[in-house]
Every structure is written in structure tokens, then in C-alpha cells.
Amino acid sequence: MQKYLPTNDLLMKKMLTSEDSQHILKAFVRDLLGIEFKRLQPQKTYHIDSYKKSYDETVLLRTEVDILATSEDGSHTTIECQIQSHSYFHERVIFYLAEAFRSPFGNTETKEAETKSNFSSLRPAYGINIVDFHLFDQKEPALQTFHLLNEETYRPFVNRNEKELLTLCFLSLKNENIDKQTAVYHWHYFLKTGEVTENAPDYIKEAKRKTDFLTLESEEKEMIMKIDKARAIREAELEEAQEKGIEKGLQKGIEQEKRRLAVKLFKMGFTVEQVSEATGLDIELVRMLKEK
Numbered sequence: 001m002q003k004y005l006p007t008n009d010l011l012m013k014k015m016l017t018s019e020d021s022q023h024i025l026k027a028f029v030r031d032l033l034g035i036e037f038k039r040l041q042p043q044k045t046y047h048i049d050s051y052k053k054s055y056d057e058t059v060l061l062r063t064e065v066d067i068l069a070t071s072e073d074g075s076h077t078t079i080e081c082q083i084q085s086h087s088y089f090h091e092r093v094i095f096y097l098a099e100a101f102r103s104p105f106g107n108t109e110t111k112e113a114e115t116k117s118n119f120s121s122l123r124p125a126y127g128i129n130i131v132d133f134h135l136f137d138q139k140e141p142a143l144q145t146f147h148l149l150n151e152e153t154y155r156p157f158v159n160r161n162e163k164e165l166l167t168l169c170f171l172s173l174k175n176e177n178i179d180k181q182t183a184v185y186h187w188h189y190f191l192k193t194g195e196v197t198e199n200a201p202d203y204i205k206e207a208k209r210k211t212d213f214l215t216l217e218s219e220e221k222e223m224i225m226k227i228d229k230a231r232a233i234r235e236a237e238l239e240e241a242q243e244k245g246i247e248k249g250l251q252k253g254i255e256q257e258k259r260r261l262a263v264k265l266f267k268m269g270f271t272v273e274q275v276s277e278a279t280g281l282d283i284e285l286v287r288m289l290k291e292k
Contacts, residue, residue, distance in 0.1 A: 004213045004224050005194045007081050007130065007173075009066065010051060011211040011224065016067055016079065017042035018210065025069060027203045029077055031183040032128050032143065032169055039072040048219050068100065074123040075163075076100040081130040093129055097168055101125035124163050130191060132173045142175035143184050262289050 006015055016025045026040045044050075067079040078100050086092065106118040136144060146168040148157035156164050171184070173192045178185050186200040196208045213221065258279045265275045272290060276283040 003194055004228060006191055006207065006211045007083060007132065008224055009081070009227050010220060012066060012079075012081050013044075013046045013051065014220075015207045015210050017044060017046040017069075019045055021046075021210070024203050024207050024210075027183075027201070028079075028187065029069070029126075029128065031187060032171060033077075033126055033145070033167065035126070037071040040069045040077065041071075043068040043070065048217060048223070052219065052223060073163075074104065074121075075125065076103065076123065077126040077128065079128045079130075083132045085131075085133040085135075089135070093127060093168065097125055097127040097166060100127070101166060122165075124159070124165050124167070127168045129168075129170045130173065131170060132192075134174050135170060135172055136175065138175050140175060140177060142172045142178040142188055143169070144172075145169045259289060262286055266290055 004011065006012060015021060016028060022040065025042065026037055029040060030036050066081055069077045069079070071077065078096060080093070080096070082089070101122060101124075104121045104123060107121040147164055148166055149155065150157075158164050171188060171191075173188065178188055183201055183204075186197060186204050190196050190200070190204055190208060194208070194211070196205050209215065213224070216224070258281055262275050262279050262281060265279070266289070272283060272286050275281070275290075276286045279286070281289075
């Protein structure tokens, strides 16, 4: 039987945003970011009925943010799982982190009354990205975190509450360089294989029970298979487009090389007919090149 990993969109949302999963979500964020939140509330709570209602293949494959959670201080944490690399991926993750940061801008319920400033409503934003492709060199650590730092002193850029404003974290399932004594290792192993080790934390074992395909409802199984099929089709399309792009690029490169050769031959005194025959270029194109 085909194995469905917790990186499947439905399983990821069920694992982290179900009504009884808040402790798993908090542990996940704490283990990857190193920040302990007293409360972390997902913007949308998982339920199969609402998931089915909102599901759309084209939207799902180009989802903006998989999971958005808000902490007790109003800061936002985004969690994304990207199996296939997309064009401009680096710009994309920065864009959605910035979106999470600016989303409460001007919120009268959160901005401080004494300042009457829209900027007072802004809170730190944290981005967690699970990637199943080589974003960095495969010899580098699987978990990498980026901050706004002074390049000489490495002092972080913080707000008046001494909290960093933007933090971006990546966990690569392709990179194997990770300390086996850490909770991150157990998350890495679980997300990559769908299995847990004997000494994994209890909350990761519970996450596995929640995402075990055999224990799911029939509707959930149907949706999971549908999602994986759509993903497989999308990956095949991307691979085909990439191959065509490479082929087109090679053809363009050959054409440019022929034109450069034609110019050199003209400088050596060859005629239009001789250049056309030597390069294989159309004689009218050769005449245009000579005129230029």
C-alpha cells in the first residue's frame, strides 16, 4: 500500500491545527524556533468538512501559507511545507513573512491607545519552512535560522520589547546533518519517513497516531489520495516544463554561437554565401548580420 507522509497538506493541518493539537503545535514551534509560547492559536482549526469545502486543487498547489498561528502577544507564526521547489522560492518566503508581519497594521483592537499609531499594532513574525529539496548545500545543517543582525557585532535588530521582529527558519528533509540528541531530529525523521523512533518525544508519537493513514476516516483517506495525485501531476508538469526550458535554452545558445561565428567569418573576409554554408544559418539572416 502506498505510504502517505505527514507532509501531505491535509495531514500537516490535522496534526498541527486540530482542536486537540495545540500542545503539538506549540512543541513543534518551540523545537524549531527555540521559542516557548504560552498560547499558540491557529487561524483555522482543522475539520474534514471545512477542509473539503475549501479544497481546490489549483489553490492548494499554490497555497499562500499552509498554517498561520497567533501567540498570546499577537505575534504571528507561519508554517509552510514545500515538497517541490518553485521559481523565486527565496523571494516567496520573504514575501509571506512580511505579509504576516504587516497583517495587523492599523488594527484598533491591538494598537496602543496612547500612541495612536498604526505601527503600534505590529508584532514579530516567525516563518517556519519545511522543504524537501536542496535549498542549501547538502553538507550544511538541516535546520537553519535567519535573523536581522548587525553584520559586525551580530546584535539582533529588536523592538522596544527586546523581541526580534523577523525570524525565518528552514528545516530541510534532504539534508541529514542534524544532532540526533535533539527534538528537531525526531521531527525531521518523522516528517521524512512517517515513522517515529522509540525514544522520540511523546508529542511526536501522538502526531504520528493522528496522521496514521489506517486510522483515518474514509473521507480523509479519499482527500489525501486526491491531494497526492494532484501533487504528482503538478510535479510531472514542472519536470516536463523544466526539460523543455533546458532544451529551449540549449537551442538558443547554439543559435547565438552560430551568429558569433558568422561575425568572425565576416571579419576574416568570407562572403555571405560562404558564411551561410559554414554556419547553417539562413542566408537572409546572414545578410542582416552583415549589415549590422
